[in-house]
Amino acid sequence: MTVFSHAAAKVVHHAARITVASALPALAMLFTLSVSHPAAAMNIQQITSPGGIKAWLVEEHSVPLISLRYAFDGGNSQDPPGKEGLANFITAMMDEGAGDIKSEDYQERMEDIAMRMSYDDSKDSLYGSFETLSKNRDKAVELLKLSVQKPRFDQDAVDRIRQQLLANLAYADKDPDKVAMREWFAQAFPDHPYGRSANGTQQTIAKITRDDLADYHKRTFARDNLKVVAVGDITAAELGKMLDDVFGALPEHADLIPVSKTEPVKGGSQKIIEMGVPQSVAVFGLGAMPRKDPDFMAGFVVNHILGGGGFSAKLMEEVREKRGLAYSVYTYLQPYQLTSILVGSVATKNASMAQSLAIIKDEMKKMAENGPTPQDLQAAKDYLTGSYALRFDTNSKIASQLLGLMQEGFGPDYVENRNAMINAVTLDDAKRVAARLFKPENLVVTIVGKPVGMNSAATPPLLQPAAAVPGRG
Structure with missing residues (x-):
C-alpha cells in the first residue's frame, strides 16, 4: 500500500x-x-x-x-x-x-x-x-x-x-x-x-x-x-x-493467476497529460537486464554514474549544476520478477522541459558510445562499496535487505560477496554494458504539465539529436 x-x-x-x-x-x-x-x-x-x-x-x-x-x-x-x-x-x-x-x-x-x-x-x-x-x-x-x-x-x-x-x-x-x-x-x-x-x-x-x-x-x-x-x-x-x-495453518499452495514475462514497449514513445501546474514532471525509462543477468552489476554501476549518484551523477551535473534547469534529476535500475527497467524523472519549468529531456537523451547517448571515464568508474565503485553497510545499520533494515535477496533467489553469501562483485566491474565491462543498456531511441516518456513546444508523438522531439545543447565534449 x-x-x-x-x-x-x-x-x-x-x-x-x-x-x-x-x-x-x-x-x-x-x-x-x-x-x-x-x-x-x-x-x-x-x-x-x-x-x-x-x-x-x-x-x-x-x-x-x-x-x-x-x-x-x-x-x-x-x-x-x-x-x-x-x-x-x-x-x-x-x-x-x-x-x-x-x-x-x-x-x-x-x-x-x-x-x-x-x-x-x-x-x-x-x-x-x-x-x-x-x-x-x-x-x-x-x-x-x-x-x-x-x-x-x-x-x-x-x-x-x-x-x-x-x-x-x-x-x-x-x-x-x-x-x-x-x-x-x-x-x-x-x-x-x-x-x-x-x-x-x-x-x-x-x-x-x-x-x-x-x-x-x-x-x-x-x-x-x-x-x-x-x-x-x-x-x-x-x-x-x-x-x-x-x-502453519495457511494453505500449502497459492492459487495465483498466471502472469507472463514482459518488456517495455520499444521504439520510443511520448505522452503528455495536461495539468495546470507551474512546472512539468517527466518520467522516462526503457528496458534493462534482469537481476540474475551477468551484466546486472555493471549496469548498476554505470547507472549510478549516469543518474543514480545524486550530485555526482552526470545528469545532475548537466541539467542542474551547469544549466540550473531542475532541482533534481535521477535514474534507477529496477528489476521485477517479470521484467526489468531503467527509469528516471525530472521536474522543471514548462518552458524548459524540452531542453531538459534533450540533455538527458544526449547524456545517455554519450554514455552508450563512450562509457564512463576510469575516474568516474572508480568513484562509483568506492561509493557503492563504502555505503553498502548503511543498508544494514538497524534490525529492520537488515530484515528488509535480506528479504529482498531471498526473493531475488540469492543465498546469504551474497552479502559477503556483493562488494567484490562491484569491484570486479572493469572499464571494458562498463563500456560494453553502457552500450547495451542506454538506448535513448527506446525511451518511453510521460510528461505531466503544460510543456512548451512539445506534443505527444510516437517519435518524440527529444529523440532527435541534441547537438545544439551545450554539453561535455
Missing part, C-alpha cells in the same frame, strides 16, 4: 483514541531500539521450522526487539481485471480486526503492547512487517497470527477504508509526480498487469467487495509462496515454533 494511503487511513481512524497516549512511551522505546542499536556482524542462519517453513535468521540478543519481514508472491499483478487496487485495498484491511477481535479492539491491543505491524504491496509481492519488544512477544505473535490467518474484513471497516482510498485517489490525481509515474507504466506496459494502476481507480475501488478481499487472501496467503526473515532477540528454535504458529 502507498505510504500516504496507509498513513491517512490510520490517522483518520485513530484520531479520537485516548488509548494512543498511554502507548506512546512504549512506542517511542520500540522506535529508539530499532534505529539506534544496529545488529552486530551478521551470522545469517537458514532455518526450517518443524512444520517445514523456511526462513533466514540473524540473532541479536543485545537488544530486546524482534523484527520480522515476510512476503507472499503475487502482489497487485494478481488484481483481477476490473478490480485494480484490490491488493492495495487488502493491505489497509489486515489490521482492521481478526479472529474474534473487531477493528477498534484489535488496534488498541496492538497499541497497548507497542506492537508494530503493517502491510504493503508491490507489483510482484504483498509484504508484511512486524516488530515487537521481546517481553511482549507472545501477545504480539498471537495478534500477528490472527491477522495472517483470519482477517475479518467486516463490512463497516471495508466501507470506511474504501472512502479513505477513494479520497487518496482524488488527491493523487492532482499530484503530477504520481500521475506521471502511473501513466508511464500504463504507456510502457499496455495490456499487461504491470501497466495497470496499483492503487486502482475510483471505478474499480468502488466495485471491490468483502468477498473480493477474502478471495485475494485465500488465493495468495499460502506457504509455498511465502518468504520470511527474522532479526533480533529470538533463537532458531523459538523462531521455528513462531513460524509454524503464525503461518
Whole structure:
C-alpha cells in the first residue's frame, strides 16, 4: 500500500483514541531500539521450522526487539481485471480486526503492547512487517497470527477504508509526480498487469467487495509462496515454533493467476497529460537486464554514474549544476520478477522541459558510445562499496535487505560477496554494458504539465539529436 494511503487511513481512524497516549512511551522505546542499536556482524542462519517453513535468521540478543519481514508472491499483478487496487485495498484491511477481535479492539491491543505491524504491496509481492519488544512477544505473535490467518474484513471497516482510498485517489490525481509515474507504466506496459494502476481507480475501488478481499487472501496467503526473515532477540528454535504458529495453518499452495514475462514497449514513445501546474514532471525509462543477468552489476554501476549518484551523477551535473534547469534529476535500475527497467524523472519549468529531456537523451547517448571515464568508474565503485553497510545499520533494515535477496533467489553469501562483485566491474565491462543498456531511441516518456513546444508523438522531439545543447565534449 502507498505510504500516504496507509498513513491517512490510520490517522483518520485513530484520531479520537485516548488509548494512543498511554502507548506512546512504549512506542517511542520500540522506535529508539530499532534505529539506534544496529545488529552486530551478521551470522545469517537458514532455518526450517518443524512444520517445514523456511526462513533466514540473524540473532541479536543485545537488544530486546524482534523484527520480522515476510512476503507472499503475487502482489497487485494478481488484481483481477476490473478490480485494480484490490491488493492495495487488502493491505489497509489486515489490521482492521481478526479472529474474534473487531477493528477498534484489535488496534488498541496492538497499541497497548507497542506492537508494530503493517502491510504493503508491490507489483510482484504483498509484504508484511512486524516488530515487537521481546517481553511482549507472545501477545504480539498471537495478534500477528490472527491477522495472517483470519482477517475479518467486516463490512463497516471495508466501507470506511474504501472512502479513505477513494479520497487518496482524488488527491493523487492532482499530484503530477504520481500521475506521471502511473501513466508511464500504463504507456510502457499496455495490456499487461504491470501497466495497470496499483492503487486502482475510483471505478474499480468502488466495485471491490468483502468477498473480493477474502478471495485475494485465500488465493495468495499460502506457504509455498511465502518468504520470511527474522532479526533480533529470538533463537532458531523459538523462531521455528513462531513460524509454524503464525503461518502453519495457511494453505500449502497459492492459487495465483498466471502472469507472463514482459518488456517495455520499444521504439520510443511520448505522452503528455495536461495539468495546470507551474512546472512539468517527466518520467522516462526503457528496458534493462534482469537481476540474475551477468551484466546486472555493471549496469548498476554505470547507472549510478549516469543518474543514480545524486550530485555526482552526470545528469545532475548537466541539467542542474551547469544549466540550473531542475532541482533534481535521477535514474534507477529496477528489476521485477517479470521484467526489468531503467527509469528516471525530472521536474522543471514548462518552458524548459524540452531542453531538459534533450540533455538527458544526449547524456545517455554519450554514455552508450563512450562509457564512463576510469575516474568516474572508480568513484562509483568506492561509493557503492563504502555505503553498502548503511543498508544494514538497524534490525529492520537488515530484515528488509535480506528479504529482498531471498526473493531475488540469492543465498546469504551474497552479502559477503556483493562488494567484490562491484569491484570486479572493469572499464571494458562498463563500456560494453553502457552500450547495451542506454538506448535513448527506446525511451518511453510521460510528461505531466503544460510543456512548451512539445506534443505527444510516437517519435518524440527529444529523440532527435541534441547537438545544439551545450554539453561535455
